[in-house]
Amino acid sequence: MAVEKNNNGLQLLDFWVSPFAQRCRISLAEKGLPYESLEQDLSNKSELLVRANPVHKKIPVLLHGGRPICESLVILQYLDEAFPEAPALLPSDPGARAHARFWAGFVDTKVFECGVRLWKRKAGSEPQVQARKEMVEALRTLDAELGDKPFLAGEAFGFIDVAVVPFAAWLVSYGRLGEFDVEEVCPRLVAWAGRCGERESVAKSIHPPEKVWEFVGFLKDKLGDKE
Template identity: 55%
Template sequence: MAAEKNVGLVLLNSSLSPFGQRCSIALAEKGLPHEYVEEDLAAKSDLLLRSNPIYKQVPVLLHDGRTIIESLIILQYLDEAFPDTRPLLPTDPYERAQARFWADYVDKKVYGCGSRLYMIKGEPQVPANIEMAGILKTLEGELGEKEFFGGEHGFGFLDIALVPFSTWFESFDKFWGVGVAEVAPKLAAWAARCMERESVSKNVFSPEKVSDFIGEMRKDLGIE
């Protein structure tokens, strides 16, 4: 059941961060009230720097003053710290391990390759485009015929890990010619289903806003 009182949670975040968006989605899915603190990443607060002195980045979850960092760790912590709320991970150990594996794949592959694409154009872009198309097809294979990656458990851990990056899909096509609807149509349909969830639609940027941001960033870097 959704929590009905303050449970001592503070999320230090940036609305720009797909990793922070994961945490906001998870908190919404679990119905956990919390204080949200928007961080200016160009002028990081003393609280953020004290809370995460190693990486000095968002997201950071404070629970009764104790610090939890790294988005996937935060998601797992929320499951363990609030067992009476809607679970994100399945209960079966093997299924939990699989969900963690694929979430790690999202970070290493989708974010890793997507970040490289932002910074290149011309001939070097070709192998990166091929790599991204392969990544999307691999994720579509894992999704299969399921409505969500959580399968019979519904929208869950892996869905939350990936869905903030689905707002990049339009940019993959616009800037790099990787059309997700053509390369991985089931994955594109999954993204559309996720956006129908209030927890998602209220906590991620629209694809149009992401595209505008990427375009401005590439101009600033002299890529466009």
Template identity: 45%
Template sequence: KPMGKENDKVVVLDFWASPYCMRTKIALREKGVEFETQEEDLWNKSELLLKSNPVHKKVPVLIHEDKPISESLIQVQYIDETWTDAASFLPSDPYQRSHAKFWADFADKTISFDSGKKIWGNKKGEEQEKGKKEYLESLKVLEAELGDKTYFGGETFGYVDIALVPFYSWFYALEKCGDFSFEAECPKIVAWGKRCVVGRGSVADTLPESEKVYQQVLKLRQIFGVE
């Protein structure tokens, strides 16, 4: 395809604090793909967002050649399959691929916006403690899977890392709201998160400052009526 054609344009309908949007932007940056972001007001969504993702009406939407793709992990796979010059996010061996998909799926199901919200969306008390317990139990399963590897895939930054690392930027906010320490509970995951930020430009360029996420979470607490 000729470069620079108008419809080659890559657009991400984005919200800067969304871990799901971060996945897509990290994947594009890993592949060296130029893209534009269009910031959405999630309380007043654009016509383009509603038209592009009529089923879920959620960010991120990846628009490539005027065609929209929804769901962040599906976008990451699309990016991997479309820009094949750079290294693949997934191993080529089907068994190893299924292994990576399993852990990305586990991370997706257990470390989510909703599971974090059980911590920041509650005052101190029983519900918040339950949320902390669940979140940390899941993260400890991921910590055991990570073990002493550099990245989840071994020496290669890949699919599981892309799926999980955006949530690292929310750790500080969760700690402040929940009064606990990820470092104490999951030291290997915290070291891995730092390693991703330091070692991968794609991650460093995508993840927002922890303090900025915390300020956003404080706004969300006001919106959702948490003291």
């Protein structure tokens, strides 16, 4: 993305397929905040990335006037606080805010971590079979949490939806790796992903499932178990 005028001094250290970076892009779009996307080569980390996130050396990092804010969920909360004039993603009620943070954390500790084990571990191995079991349980849990609501956040698209929706593009890959039918496991979640994908902020920030599947193949070839 080219530099935009009046971008509030916002720059995002980015990576095209990262669901964590995509969260930040969706949030920025929902808030109407222009920014500069700085795509990173994660195989050859830039001096800027290492300097901005010396602890983890990972994207995403939001630079606001040169000041770094690291970790995607922290960035989402920061944007709510730093730009109170923009539409808020977190609800105002403390209990509802805690609820939103819980489910955002659930996706990171359950869905993402299981997904890594699905592509990294050898197909049919005990660790991969266990990851499949945990992934199915996690997706069913999310499906139950969604229930009959239009969005995970309730009647309106919100913080939980922003946190979870980037992983929707990975559902096809999870199903193929784990050899399960995603629409059978989490039908309401699949329908929810379709609704979210109609939003401009989401459509412009995530990639088609087949493109993600190609990237998963790259990860398996480069980092997956060989034996």
